[in-house]
Amino acid sequence: MYDGLSGWVLFFIFVLMKSTRKEEIVAVASGLFKEKGYSAVSMRDIAQAMNMKAASLYNHISGKQEILSTLIVRVAIEFTNAMETVMAEESSPINKIEKIIEFHIDITVTYAENIAALNNDWMHLEGTDLKRVVKMREDYEENFRSIIKQGINEGRLRPNHPEVILFSILSTLRTLYLWNEKRGKMDVNILKKDMVSVLLKGIV
Amino acid sequence: MYDGLSGWVLFFIFVLMKSTRKEEIVAVASGLFKEKGYSAVSMRDIAQAMNMKAASLYNHISGKQEILSTLIVRVAIEFTNAMETVMAEESSPINKIEKIIEFHIDITVTYAENIAALNNDWMHLEGTDLKRVVKMREDYEENFRSIIKQGINEGRLRPNHPEVILFSILSTLRTLYLWNEKRGKMDVNILKKDMVSVLLKGIV
DNA sequence: CGACAAAACTAACGATTGTTAGTTAAAACT
DNA sequence: AGTTTTAACTAACAATCGTTAGTTTTGTCG
Numbered sequence: 001m002y003d004g005l006s007g008w009v010l011f012f013i014f015v016l017m018k019s020t021r022k023e024e025i026v027a028v029a030s031g032l033f034k035e036k037g038y039s040a041v042s043m044r045d046i047a048q049a050m051n052m053k054a055a056s057l058y059n060h061i062s063g064k065q066e067i068l069s070t071l072i073v074r075v076a077i078e079f080t081n082a083m084e085t086v087m088a089e090e091s092s093p094i095n096k097i098e099k100i101i102e103f104h105i106d107i108t109v110t111y112a113e114n115i116a117a118l119n120n121d122w123m124h125l126e127g128t129d130l131k132r133v134v135k136m137r138e139d140y141e142e143n144f145r146s147i148i149k150q151g152i153n154e155g156r157l158r159p160n161h162p163e164v165i166l167f168s169i170l171s172t173l174r175t176l177y178l179w180n181e182k183r184g185k186m187d188v189n190i191l192k193k194d195m196v197s198v199l200l201k202g203i204v
Numbered sequence: 205m206y207d208g209l210s211g212w213v214l215f216f217i218f219v220l221m222k223s224t225r226k227e228e229i230v231a232v233a234s235g236l237f238k239e240k241g242y243s244a245v246s247m248r249d250i251a252q253a254m255n256m257k258a259a260s261l262y263n264h265i266s267g268k269q270e271i272l273s274t275l276i277v278r279v280a281i282e283f284t285n286a287m288e289t290v291m292a293e294e295s296s297p298i299n300k301i302e303k304i305i306e307f308h309i310d311i312t313v314t315y316a317e318n319i320a321a322l323n324n325d326w327m328h329l330e331g332t333d334l335k336r337v338v339k340m341r342e343d344y345e346e347n348f349r350s351i352i353k354q355g356i357n358e359g360r361l362r363p364n365h366p367e368v369i370l371f372s373i374l375s376t377l378r379t380l381y382l383w384n385e386k387r388g389k390m391d392v393n394i395l396k397k398d399m400v401s402v403l404l405k406g407i408v
Numbered sequence: 409c410g411a412c413a414a415a416a417c418t419a420a421c422g423a424t425t426g427t428t429a430g431t432t433a434a435a436a437c438t
Numbered sequence: 439a440g441t442t443t444t445a446a447c448t449a450a451c452a453a454t455c456g457t458t459a460g461t462t463t464t465g466t467c468g
Contacts, residue, residue, distance in 0.1 A: 039243035059445050120324055157407050164398040165407050167383050168376045175375040194368040202406030203361050203369050260416050
């Protein structure tokens with residue numbers, strides 16, 4: 001019995017180690033991708049940042065494409081799940097939009113590099129991954145659009161063109177990662193309140 | 205006299221032709237850069253889109269870098285000039301912000317591909333061009349920031365964190381190029397009014 | 409028509425790309 | 439202790455990169 005348990009523990013450690021090494025590569029690569037873009041970063045660049053040779057990377061990953069795919073699909077799922085949670089709630093459109101703003105900020109704080117790749121390098125995905133991510137993006141936007149339209153129909157949102165509202169908010173949220181660094185000491189909850197205020201009530 | 209005039213006319217045609225061919229290359233390249241990014245587009249890609257061989261491009265341009273530089277510096281100057289015009293005006297902060305929104309839309313309509321390069325590929329500029337564009341960007345943001353701060357100090361803008369206001373508006377304006385295609389039949393003036401409304405008065 | 413220049417071409421360069429094969433040192437398991 | 443596995447390495451591959459040199463085609467002027 002002890003032997004059996006030991007086996008499981010070691011198996012988990014094994015999985016964890018292997019997983020950790022791959023995660024290191026993904027993490028290091030994501031930083032480089034954010035700075036220069038996927039195409040401008042070579043496997044040798046990634047290897048150098050990991051203090052190894054390019055060929056050694058292939059002991060842990062199948063190729064450059066897998067790094068990008070891992071990076072992007074991961075955060076795309078994060079957004080999709082968060083949006084589905086909000087959609088399932090029984091609350092007003094305005095309340096839902098507030099929730100969207102808030103989870104965008106939360107996800108940005110922990111997935112800044114992933115978001116950079118999602119925003120700027122999604123077109124370099126291939127095959128199924130590309131289709132999947134594009135589909136998730138379209139569904140996401142369609143959900144957001146439906147919330148806005150409902151808000152307008154209920155008279156709770158000012159009757160501007162839904163597309164203008166959608167992309168005004170979404171553009172701001174999607175590029176939040178760019179100046180999150182400068183956020184510095186600004187507390188996340190204060191940022192949430194400020195952004196909800198600015199995006200919903202405007203600035204005048 | 206007729207000969208002299210003829211000479212000038214032909215000179216202009218000559219300049220125009222040479223310039224036009226270079227401009228064609230820059231225009232075609234900008235479209236490719238917008239779709240895949242500077243680093244993912246090869247000189248052979250550009251040549252193919254122009255129905256020529258890569259080597260022939262060098263009869264008109266000095267290299268790939270010049271294309272990027274031409275593209276980015278051109279629109280950066282456009283924004284800088286527009287901002288300086290607004291700064292020189294004697295009008296309220298709110299009025300200035302409206303003007304900024306409007307010229308962003310105007311410039312986006314005619315320089316969509318240039319803006320894509322400015323947003324996504326500025327870091328691939330080299331030497332003087334890189335420094336120059338970064339400087340212009342910093343100055344631009346500083347001007348915008350001062351307008352916002354003044355508006356808050358005068359009590360005309362709600363006292364949110366200036367940085368949040370600045371980047372909320374600027375993110376929307378900078379990524380406008382992404383969905384300008386979808387704008388379709390929407391009139392530019394209607395778009396201006398909608399965006400001013402959404403960005404200044406919010407959506408509730 | 410002949411002269412000349414503009415703008416295309418072919419061919420090739422050295423460098424870099426992502427990736428594979430085969431090897432070796434260290435670590436882990438039996 | 440002996441065996442196997444992990445994860446690094448060196449070396450090299452075919453392909454592609456931006457760019458240059460030299461040549462040929464095209465078109466325009468006198």
